[in-house]
Every structure is written in structure tokens, then in C-alpha cells.
Amino acid sequence: MPTTPTQATTATSHPAQTQDAIELLMDDHRAVEKLFDAFEKAKDDDVEAKSALVRRACEELTVHAMIEEELLYPAAQDVLDESDRPDVEEAYVEHYLVKVLIDKFTTLKAGEPGFDATFKVMREMVQHHIEEEETDLFPKLRKSGADLNALGEKLMQRKEELEAKIPKDAGDNTMRLH
Numbered sequence: 705m706p707t708t709p710t711q712a713t714t715a716t717s718h719p720a721q722t723q724d725a726i727e728l729l730m731d732d733h734r735a736v737e738k739l740f741d742a743f744e745k746a747k748d749d750d751v752e753a754k755s756a757l758v759r760r761a762c763e764e765l766t767v768h769a770m771i772e773e774e775l776l777y778p779a780a781q782d783v784l785d786e787s788d789r790p791d792v793e794e795a796y797v798e799h800y801l802v803k804v805l806i807d808k809f810t811t812l813k814a815g816e817p818g819f820d821a822t823f824k825v826m827r828e829m830v831q832h833h834i835e836e837e838e839t840d841l842f843p844k845l846r847k848s849g850a851d852l853n854a855l856g857e858k859l860m861q862r863k864e865e866l867e868a869k870i871p872k873d874a875g876d877n878t879m880r881l882h
């Protein structure tokens with residue numbers, strides 16, 4: 705969901721409308737899926753569009769992975785039954801693999817061999833990860849009784865902080881937030 709100027713300027717107070725943690729993360733999922741779809745529709749030789757889409761997807765995925773790892777997964781480890789904790793461990797590993805591919809795009813340029821293939825594999829991995837979260841982890845978290853509204857606020861705040869750190873025109877370094 706786009707950040708309105710009002711929300712951005714009142715980030716320290718409680719925004720008028722907040723999404724709970726799961727709604728926020730699912731919106732992120734839909735946003736990145738749109739980027740994957742747009743890449744698929746881009747003309748084969750449109751390197752400018754492809755490179756912009758990959759850059760945006762990497763930025764979104766980096767921020768998304770960071771807020772999940774810093775806030776959501778530790779909360780999930782706390783509230784889920786012990787038998788469900790391996791799901792969270794699996795999610796960390798999947799994030800790690802996506803980050804390896806994100807890293808490849810710091811040197812791999814649109815039009816070069818392997819660029820489209822790397823993004824395609826990234827899409828498949830992210831899609832699998834999204835499905836697991838949405839069909840398994842998120843419903844379990846909903847049932848757990850965790851305070852998803854409070855967690856949603858924390859996620860939003862951290863997301864805004866990280867997004868503000870993305871340089872507007874930093875060429876190849878935009879994905880490197882940490």
C-alpha cells in the first residue's frame with residue numbers, strides 16, 4: 705500500500721489507519737508479484753524497463769526480508785508451538801537463498817547472459833516462499849493470539865525507516881541496505 709504524505713510525516717505517532725502484520729506483509733507480496741508480472745510482459749530487448757523492474761523488486765524484497773527477520777520471525781518463534789518452529793527456520797533459509805540471487809544483480813546487468821534466468825529463478829523461489837507463508841505460517845500466527853496490530857505498527861515503522869535509506873539514484877548499490 706502506498707505511503708501517504710500524512711502517514712510519512714506522522715510516523716512517530718499512531719497513523720490513522722494501521723494494517724495488522726499479516727495484511728501488511730501480504731500487501732508486500734502482491735506488490736512484488738506485480739513486478740514479476742511486469743517483467744514477464746516487458747519486451748525482450750527493453751533493458752531499461754527490465755533493469756528498473758529488477759532493481760525495484762530487489763529493493764522491495766530486501767526491505768521485506770529484513771522486517772520479517774527482525775520482527776515477524778522472532779515473534780513467530782515466541783508464540784508458535786514447538787512443532788511449528790521448523791517452518792520459521794525454513795523461511796530464514798529461503799530468505800537466505802533469495803538474498804544470494806539479489807546479490808547477483810549487483811554485478812549482473814540487463815541484457816547480459818543469465819540476467820533473465822536469474823530473475824526467473826528468483827521469481828519461482830519467492831513465489832514458493834509466499835505460498836508457504838500465506839498457507840501455513842500466517843494462518844498459524846493468526847490463530848496464535850499474537851498481537852498482530854502492535855506487530856503491524858512495528859513492521860510499518862521499520863519499513864518506512866528502511867525505505868528512507870534507499871538512495872534515490874544510487875545505481876548498483878540500491879539493494880545494499882546493510
Ligand SMILES: [Fe+2]
Pocket residue numbers: 768769772795799833837
Ligand atoms: Fe518472507
